[in-house]
Amino acid sequence: MASNPHALRSLAEWLGRIADYTDAITGRERFPIKNPATNEILVAIPSLTAEDANAAITNSLAAAKEWRRTTAQARANILHKWAQLISEHHEALAALLTAEQGKPLVEARGEITYGTSFITWFAEEGKRAYGDIIPTNAPTRRLIVTKEPIGLVAAITPWNFPNAMITRKVAPALAAGCPILVKPAEDTPLSAIALEILAHEAGVPRDLFRVLPTNSPAEIGGVFTKHPDIRKLTFTGSTPVGKYLMQESAYTVKKVSMELGGNAPFIVFDDADLDAAVAGAILSKFRNAGQTCVCANRILVQSSIYSQFIDKFTEKVESLIVGNGIDEGVSVGPLINKGAIDKVQQLLNDSLSQGARSIVGGHPFDSSSLFFEPTVLCDVTPGMPIAQSEIFGPIAPIIRFETEEEAVALANDTPFGLAAYFWTQDLGRAWRVSEALEYGMIGVNEGTISSEAAPFGGMKESGIGREGSKYGLDEFLEIKYTSMGGLGA
Ligand code: NAP
Secondary structure, three states: OOEOHHHHHHHHHHHHHHHHHHHOOOOOOEEEEEOOOOOOEEEEEEOOOHHHHHHHHHHHHHHHHHHOOOOHHHHHHHHHHHHHHHHHOHHHHHHHHHHHHOOOHHHHHHHHHHHHHHHHHHHHHHHHOOOEEEOOOOOOOEEEEEEEEOOEEEEEOOOOOOOHHHHHHHHHHHHHOOOEEEEOOOOOOHHHHHHHHHHHHHOOOHHHEEEOOOOOHHHHHHHHHHOOOEEEEEEEOOHHHHHHHHHHHHHHOOEEEEEOOOOEEEEEOOOOOHHHHHHHHHHHHHHHHHOOOOOEEEEEEEHHHHHHHHHHHHHHHHOOOEOOOOEOOOOEOOOOOHHHHHHHHHHHHHHHHOOOEEEEOOOEOOOOOOOEOOEEEEEEOOOOHHHHOOOOOOEEEEEEEOOHHHHHHHHHOOOEEOEEEEEOOOHHHHHHHHHHOOOOEEEEOOOOOOOOOOOEOOEEOOEEOOEOHHHHHHOOEEEEEEEEOOOOO
């Protein structure tokens, strides 16, 4: 398959820029960032320490004094400039993202566009941090509510969206008037560093937004959770790590936002437009090789259309092209690391030993690579581990159900509550099911639902708080009430 020469050239240029940028950090151990498709080392970068995190906190608090005094319009101008620079480097940033994360170039381009949309959205939303004047409870008094920047924000982000999970946190923090420090995932820090370089070029003061790459996450995480001057921790990642960080943050009573794991049901009722449902399932299941928190994790299909759905779905799965994401035409890239391959293989083996059948796929490509065949598993039952855990791989388990009540009960039978999807052409059912599902985000006849304009987040053990949309700004603001008295009768 042909590689994209322009993408390769711009990748080389950005790897050079990142090497130069990080060369300025001396006296720290370096760790290699590898391309999961080829196992080649892209670049080695310094691993920052608790000492660096503490220094960054001191510096960012100093920079914040000036920033919180600027107007929302002045902050918006800088954020728009940042978005513009990202757009000018769009193709290069997409190639960098594919190189460190593995997703196909077409998806990486989509992520850069999606990530940038949070910057332009919050540049404007920052102007709408409205307060209130509450009708007074005494003639001599006025009750005033204002919203203020919460203060220093710490962010910890995952590897599956190395660009968008950074901008979804950094843009609202800066727009709200807060400084922010980001610890990116150790597998994918390069997109974060590229965003930092461009933000500073756009005029974001250097100490106001810093990226702290490290291969000792607990070391920097410990500073983030314990330091009293960090007022807000925003985390995207797995539920176990999120719970741990919440506990640690309790000592200093930080405000936390937690975007955690999911176990999305994808329900196909017998009155659905089947071809549209199949197309939606392919998109929802195999995007990023199944490594998104909102991926269809369990496909629930009504009994009367079970075989028909499987035939159509399997035909589409067989046409997916697995390969290095930088090559044209690839639709499924590698998994992120060996641990991910082992987890997927284990879930598959457990399902097969408990009676599931693999219709297509079912194997890693070879023992040394990180590619796994897109797999369709039928005769899956709700109690199997694959239906209970977040798969994070290209396996589509299909479960049969009989009635609407059963489908809803199965869908809700999980501690997670992030995204759920269902397909029906019955308007009454659309309302009933959508109201019965215990999920933060619902797609009705939709396989992809994320947008900067809509609130992203989960219920139950999938998290706390919302990102994006008008609600996303509140996560970085404190409400202050002022009672102004002695005003005369
Ligand atoms: P993860 O293992 O929880 O890691 C997430 C981040 O936490 C990484 O930066 C990781 O650093 C860091 N980390 C791990 N242990 C830590 C500790 N003790 N102290 C401080 N930081 C620590 O999750 P992941 O495997 O990267 O990402 C996949 C998970 O993220 C899935 O569960 C997925 O559903 C979830 N996710 C949720 C959303 C959402 O919006 N709800 C979006 C995307 C992903 P290292 O990389 O160095 O380990």
